[in-house]
Amino acid sequence: MCGIVGYIGQQQATPIILDGLRRLEYRGYDSAGIATLDGGKIEIRRAQGKLANLEAVLLQRPLEGSRGIGHTRWATHGRPSETNAHPHFAGGIVVVHNGIIENYQQLREKLRALGHNFRSETDTEVIAHLVERHYKEGGDFEGAVRLALGEVRGAYAVAILCEKEPDKLIAAKLGSPLVVGQGVGEYFVASDIPAMLSHTREMIFLEDGEMVVFTPEAMRVTDLSGAPREKTAKTITWSPLMAEKGGYRHFMLKETHEQPRAIADTIAGRIVEGEGRIHLEDLRLGDEELGSLDKIFIVACGTSWHAALVGKFLIERLARIPVEVDIASEFRYRDPIVTPRTLTVLISQSGETADTLAALREARGKGSKAVAICNVVESSIARESDGVIYTHAGPEIGVASTKAFTTQLVALFLFALHLGKTRGILDAERSRALTAELLTLPRKVEEALLLDGAIEQIARDFVGATDFLYLGRGNQYPIALEGALKLKEISYIHAEGYPAGEMKHGPIALIDEQLPVVIIAPGNDTYEKVISNMEEVRARGGKVIAITDREDSDLSDKADVILVLPQIADELMPILTVIPLQLLAYHIAVLKGTDVDQPRNLAKSVTVE
Template sequence: MCGIVGYIGAQDATPIIIDGLRRLEYRGYDSAGIATLDGGKIDIRRAQGKLVNLEKLLGEKPVSGSCGIGHTRWATHGRPSEINAHPHYAGGIVVVHNGIIENYLALKERLRSQGHRFTSETDTEIIAHLIEEHHKQTRDFEAAVRRALGEVRGAYAVAILCEQEPGKLIAAKLGSPLVVGKGRGESFVASDIPAMLSHTREMIFLEDGEMVVFENGAMRFSNLAGTPLEKAAKTIDWSPLMAEKGGYKHFMLKEIYEQPRAIADTIAGRVLEEKGEVYLEGLDLSATELAAMEKVFIIACGTSWHAALVGKFLIEKHCRVPVEVDIASEFRYRDPIVNERTLTLLISQSGETADTLAALREARGKGGKVAAICNVVDSSIARESHGVIYTHAGPEIGVASTKAFTTQLVALFLFAVHLGRVRGTLDQAQGRAMLDALVTLPRKVEAALELDGAIEQAAREYMGARDFLYLGRGNQYPIALEGALKLKEISYIHAEGYPAGEMKHGPIALIDENLPVVVVVPHNDTFEKVISNLEEVHARGGRVIAVTDHTDPGLTEKSDAVFMLPKIIDELMPVLTSIPMQLLAYHIAVLKGTDVDQPRNLAKSVTVE
């Protein structure tokens, strides 16, 4: 996930682009860069780290021009560095890019055979070289872009300049967001609306396979085949705060709705479907090292601990290695048995969680290998681990975790497939089947989000309850825990998550007509057993809210509300069942009037023990 800003008009492009990048830095902050085109000459400035480093560089070596493109990056191909930062240049062509080019290695080899030389580790650089090659043949900038994009597979949003055509800016998209801003005699393009909102409120949204050419104060839209398109502008009526929130009432709701994109970004570039394998660019643990592991510890706190519990099911089932899950604050105080054949996997959204960092140091100190699942590039936990799997969720502003949690589940799924293939416990066909299901997940999360209206109605009915009980079984028990935690965090209603089979060993005494019971009951091997637990609740007057993917008369008759999810393999169902949990907690909290984004007594990153 990266941020793109482009400008063409009568003003100096540099301050406009930097201001836009500042508003998009949530989309990536391990490097940034800008290219301006002035008098037929392109000037490029790039810097590793946050945008402030680029601003400092521009103070020392300024660039200017009436046309420019800028980029803030979250690394996918190639480590965070100045040389891998965008924009990328080749033969008079300069490109910024968001997305993943899946066939970049094959294209790179072909271009090398044609004499092209590459300076970075990125997939983006091949786009510049590919356009350059077609431009040599056609001497037509637009045609070269169309031909080049016709050759690439994957996802992209691109903005492109050409030294030979200084009054022209081209942008196109496929699978990554791109928005056009229409000003008076000037035009803008960006990954998200807030980058342009201080300059214009007239926005045009590009669809997949569409391209825009900015020239002479006008803009022309077409598809990649060159067929002209008519595109109408929409007026965006957002306040500055609403712009930060993407038009949503709260950051939490915005982040709930960002989950399809966050999950797609976490998957992007890592799935080798044909081979049934996973590429984890930052893990830095060899296949030999991973295959030698005889035990896995997964260590985390709070919501991340719930992800860890799901990870235990994934790894034990598909990698056939024993897994222990520990709450980080307890791990080092029990003198855990760790050695060189032990892998400790830390999960932390911020990468700065004090208890998790202490557990990491305990495991390393005892000679174990350590890996992390983390959302923040170059955080303490990421730096001190032997390897890291980044979740490309982007910054999560709401204190109650949503998209960080579901991307952690996806990262654990990717790790389980990778480890299973390395250990030989998953064959190619099994790996391919799991990854085939994974690539459908973002669309199915979108379908789950369509339950929002029905869940809001249910929230109105249950907002007055003093207590909630959440029940799940197998890999849905952690989701029951997560659902209860979400409700506690933001609505201040007491809630408990329980294994469904344990209900009769105590919690059943709490059930009466005043207790809503959320039952997570996907159609898997334990479906009938959970239905039996649901019937026990119904028989005692409990108010049942069922979350399922299966139409069953018995379930419907005995439930007060049923939220129906799309079907997916059981290993990925916890991602889908998380969505109703988040929305139910959110809507109850809004109706109760609590501070959804900053609930009392909580902090986003817990940096003390």
């Protein structure tokens, strides 16, 4: 949530910053602003609402200058308004900030007592005033920023300009992501890679407690005490086109249809064919360490938590290690029992999710090794973990996750196979059979996507519903949760996911002629039980949408709509069954006219608690 873009070089900053902010819209925001420094003077333009509103302001009152910072704000302190929008200015200092300053009230009171006047309700404005105060006392921009950041408590990523030192741009981070882009005679800084990809692929990932000072000719990275830090740029292989819509109406639809490619990329190079062996290049945990494990925690938030629930089924079935799944925001507050023989697996699309990062630090502080599953190279969670399994989904712009989720499931499957083989649970024959099934997955996802037209018609039939119920058993229960979440996120229709066997313990009271019930019924060992649940729904007048891989003539009497998927090993079936649920949510949202890619109140990357 929130997005920062900064630029210093020879070009006009405003168009570069606007383009970068546009590429960060997926993070969620309610206002936007830009500040540029030209001729020793800072000017600011801000607007509530979408970037189009800011662009309209800039048409009337353009901004000049080759140094600038911009921001898209998702309100935490203070309502969405032009006054509360970033950048914030005080005495020649202008700041943009992501994160939360926990002690801002105390700092504000202290600064007011010293004569400072505040214009906004935000926590961010105190940073501008602190830097202003220290600059007046010492006359050193870098030193003033260090002293100001030493006074704040909480999380931040900041970019700061100073009228009296116009050839410097300073940025720093603690707990919020910040990436530096290296150009020729120019530098960029942003919250995420896509903001800079059209200008450079050479990126430096800042660590917590690091500060970077840019001039057009050079950059220096130090810690907050001023000690130099050596940093090496990494070349990002994503192309700018990967973050464009490519002819699709919405990013979410594009990303849904990119899943065969994303899954193939996540598998590529990781299967030793003929042996059924898995090669995880960045896992960095040896066979002896993996063999000694007696418990695994999987910790995640939102959609990634649903992936974690599927991961529990996979690891317990294929590696026979007990697995406990935690919502990251709860994990560190319940004092979990963690030992050196516990492995903690953190799942995060961005690798910057604040609650998941805090859970990682809690687990490692208690002696656990940690493995990250994430999509962003050199993200905070990836860097702080002992090992990492990268998904190769490419940039995911739509707030409602699609390809990031399915590639997380693939990563978990690969990890479960590797654990099972390492621990002697899976023999060579079973491993070869499962890896052979995995290699068919991209093609079978393509087949599932061919249901798009039929699902669009189903959406037309059910778009008027005010509630949905999703039911699944075993490893399909998390998919029921995920299907319900997708519908809630982008169509704003109330939806519940439930274990099918629990329906009679309460949710059955909701069923009437107006309630669509989506029932996931693959032909596994719970098939007959799920069919019984389907009959219970029909007996009470509910409308049944069945998702199955069986051509079963009996189903036509038990379901109003049947969607038939290709068959695959049960361990991989959740990756297929989620596809029609993604498409159903998408088409209903489009018919309702909601903002599919940027649903209200949501952000792509939740980088504050």
